[in-house]
Amino acid sequence: MPLSRDADYATYLYTCNRCRACTTVRDRPELPVCPSFDHLGFFAYSGGGKGYTAQGVLEGKVAPTLEAAKVAMHCTLCHACATMCPPGFETIHFIRDLRAWLVSHGVYANAAHHRLLENLRTKGNLTWGQAPNLTLAAESNEVEALLFLGCRFKLSQSALDGVLKIVHRAGAKVSVLEDEPCCGNPALELGDPELFIRLAEKTIARLNAAGAERIITLCPHCTSTLVNDYLEAGELKPEVIHLSEWIAELLEEGRIGLAETGPELSVSLHDPCHLTRYLERGEVLRQVLEQVPGLELREIERSGESAYCCGGGSFALEVAPELWRFASRERIQEARATGVQALVTACPYCQDSLSRAGGKRLEVIPLADLIAGRLD
Ligand code: SF4
Ligand code: SF4
Incomplete structure (x- = not known):
């Protein structure tokens, strides 16, 4: 659904009524859920606000400038706005389209934004590393x-x-x-x-x-x-x-089993946005954790579909580093408030973002490593 003057698209774009419900947890207006709006406090940075910027593009009122790119990229694409919006406004489409329109005009939020895309265009990947030499191959x-x-x-x-x-x-x-x-x-x-x-x-x-x-x-x-x-x-x-x-x-099939006794460990779960909101499959994480002997799961106040993003989505660590710093610290602080010994997640981006922010204050454990360490 690219930004265009197509009537249906424009009609849809104008369904946002600026109610701001996309900035907080459903029925909990005191709990922020949009890291971008929470960080800077202006409606323009919310999901609805980015839809308004897209309207401005259609009306010829917004030019492809660095300022517009900074608004469009100041966002982790965490999907919380789309999940919370009462009329189901598909904010992610418009945010992606806004970015595409800016990039088509050669406008990037910063040098890292340009470099990441250039690597993809010329090498076909982000060139962060080579595939490990795995010895898995079966016939x-x-x-x-x-x-x-x-x-x-x-x-x-x-x-x-x-x-x-x-x-x-x-x-x-x-x-x-x-x-x-x-x-x-x-x-x-x-x-x-x-x-x-x-x-x-x-x-x-x-x-x-x-x-x-x-x-x-x-x-x-x-x-x-x-x-x-x-x-x-x-x-x-x-x-x-x-x-x-x-x-x-x-x-469930008994192909792996967990040791009946293991060290007592209290953990919280950080729900990855793509598993929990984009795919609505996040409950499987709790199903796994609940089976681990000796493990106590204490939920963070904003969890499940209401989870606050780790800050690392959409390459914010490089493209919007101040947003990443703000959101990742906020999430670590919230997890530490539960008094747990460790935080578990199941996404390498969340793992990287939260490990950097948590440092020595809170250990962040990948779900697979936790389970691997508890096998019988
Ligand atoms: S995107 Fe949805 S929740 Fe946000 S201001 Fe618009 S209508 Fe309200
Ligand atoms: S995707 Fe997340 S960070 Fe971006 S505007 Fe929506 S709620 Fe805010």
Whole structure:
């Protein structure tokens, strides 16, 4: 749905009534949920406000300037505004479209924004790291699933230790793509939808050709991209699930088991936006945690669909660093208020963002590592 003067699109865009309900938790106006609005306090930075900026573009009142780019990119694309909006205003579409319009005019929020997109355009990935040399490959006709690592997990072999322990304990026959391509999500979020389609078409072809009936994505950003956004790019044949859903299934089928005794540990759960709001599959995280002996789960006040973003979505760490700093500290503070020993999450972006913000004050543990450490 690109920004255009198309009547239906414009009509839809004008459904926002500036009620500001998208800035707070539903029926809890005292609890902010939009990090962008919470940080700067102006309506322009909310989901509805960004829709208004898009209206200004259609009316010729907003020019493609650095100021407009800073408003459009001052946002983690956490989906809280779309989830909370009473009339169901699809803010994410307009924010992405606004970014695409600015980028089409050569306007970027900062040098990092430009560099990330240039890497994607010229190299086809974010060039954060090379795929680890995994020794997973089973014979192709025996593979039960293909693991899609995503760019964050390609950064280091050690980030995969917990996942690999679970794979081996379950006796699962899984494989990975050689030179795994980018899922395309960064292009969509950074403002180049045509590049997204090109990357997605290539990745769909690679994934379909791999012959697996199922894809297990390690990063929820990849999961929601493959499930939701690939509908615009082509037909992806295999079923797509997130790692946490696979872990829940392995536990349920008895392919992995948990030690009956383990160290007592109190944890809170940070719900990843892409798993919980974009896909509405976040409850699986609680189902897994509730099965761990010795583990006490204490919910953060803003949790589930009302969770406050970790601040790391949409590459804010590089593209809107002040927003990242504000939101990640806010989230760590809120988690620490529960008095827990550790925070669990299931997204490598949340993991990176919250680990940096938490430092030595609060340990952040990936769900897969927690489960791998408690296997019987
Ligand atoms: S986006 Fe929805 S919740 Fe936000 S101001 Fe507009 S109508 Fe209200
Ligand atoms: S996506 Fe998140 S950060 Fe962006 S405007 Fe909506 S609620 Fe705010």
